[in-house]
Amino acid sequence: MTHGYPKNGRVIFHVDMNSFYASVEMAYNPSLKGKPLAIAGNPEERRGIIVTSSYEARAKGVKTTMPLFQARKLCPELVVLKPNFERYRKASKEMFKLMAEITDLVEPVSIDEGYLDITECGSQGTPLEIANRLQQRLLNELDLPSSIGIAPNKFLAKMASDMKKPLGITVLRKRELNKVLWPLDVAEMHGVGAKTKEKLNQLSIVTIGDLAKADDSQLRRVLGINGVRLIQRANGEDERLVDPDSVFDFKSVGNSETLRQDTIDDTVLFSLLRKLSVKVAMRLKRKGYVGETVQLMIRYHDRKTITRSITVHRPIAEVDDIYGLAIHLFETHWNYDPIRLLGITVQGLVEKQNYQEQLDLFHYKEHLKKEEIQTVIDNLTSKYGYNPFEHKTQISTPHPTSEEPTTSFQKDFLDDYTKDH
Missing domain, CATH: 3.30.1490.100 (DNA polymerase, Y-family, little finger domain)
Structure with missing residues (x-):
């Protein structure tokens, strides 16, 4: 058995790109590197909010969803770019291609993150060697930094990838939960939002460790089945498989x-x-x-x-x-x-x-004719950007x-x- 692989169980990666939109822009224009950079909507509109920012900008207090005017007050030298979604799509496509060279078991979950099941990849090296190699390829070939979490299931891998950013690789084992995971504030747990945190705090559940030891019947009454699921996650239990086909659902x-x-x-x-x-x-x-x-x-x-x-x-x-x-x-x-x-x-x-x-027996021809007309209209709308028949x-x-x-x-x-x- 190759070192680092369990006899029974799985080895899961969660790959999370660091400040993805900003990193793609810096890869496209290297002169932006080292500068506080933010991607935001139209600064003239109220919806001009920060979509993402570089780590240099974050060091100045610039955060995602922050109004742009507020970000400029915190960081007057902030470089602001509008999103270029076609550029991000292209980068994402290349990112997942590199992952797919390691294993067929790749599950994209958003444009800049995905899971890999490398349980059967022992011939390629230890999990740490594979993770280091993937991280370096993303950096050298695409000029994009990433963090990778390594764990026996998806939840722990997700938590691990958040622990070291940027360019971190973190291994999280179940036997380490009491030292690494349980001391964290419950709000840092994946799947716990502001409203859930408030409800948990009202039950004197402040840390992830408190949640792990919570009474499941009490949480079921307050949060329903999700309460039971949160207890299971806090204890490092997650039976979800890395499912490449979920992308089609x-x-x-x-x-x-x-x-x-x-x-x-x-x-x-x-x-x-x-x-x-x-x-x-x-x-x-x-x-x-x-x-x-x-x-x-x-x-x-x-x-x-x-x-x-x-x-x-x-x-x-x-x-x-x-x-x-x-x-x-x-x-x-x-x-x-x-x-x-x-x-x-x-x-x-x-x-x-x-x-x-x-279909109604007396109206099926009318229905089919409408379908044909609608197809033509859709094609023209896609081509010209508007419906020429409106x-x-x-x-x-x-x-x-x-x-x-x-x-x-x-x-x-x-x-x-x-x-x-």
């Missing part, structure tokens, strides 16, 4: 966008709903999926957020269907307070080719550019990955 497709200013102007709000419907429909087409449920998210000026949904027993994928149901939900549930953000999600997805719609008096719909950060980008990189696998 889509449970929902959605987009959301923050308005430039809080508004009750229904013309602006309807325009945004139309824009979001177009984006969601285009993504559904690319993936080849249809759904049966449309969910609308409304976030008000005071950050109060509601989600409402409607399910219909027919396939939803076209812009007009999504938009019509979203408008119905909006008009039913909007309380007329100023709105900050809107989001539309289509759920209950199945592959279009597997959806057996019961009447000019309709509400105008701004079209996304490669420099507009959206909530869907982190998932949409999977489109490129699946085309090559």
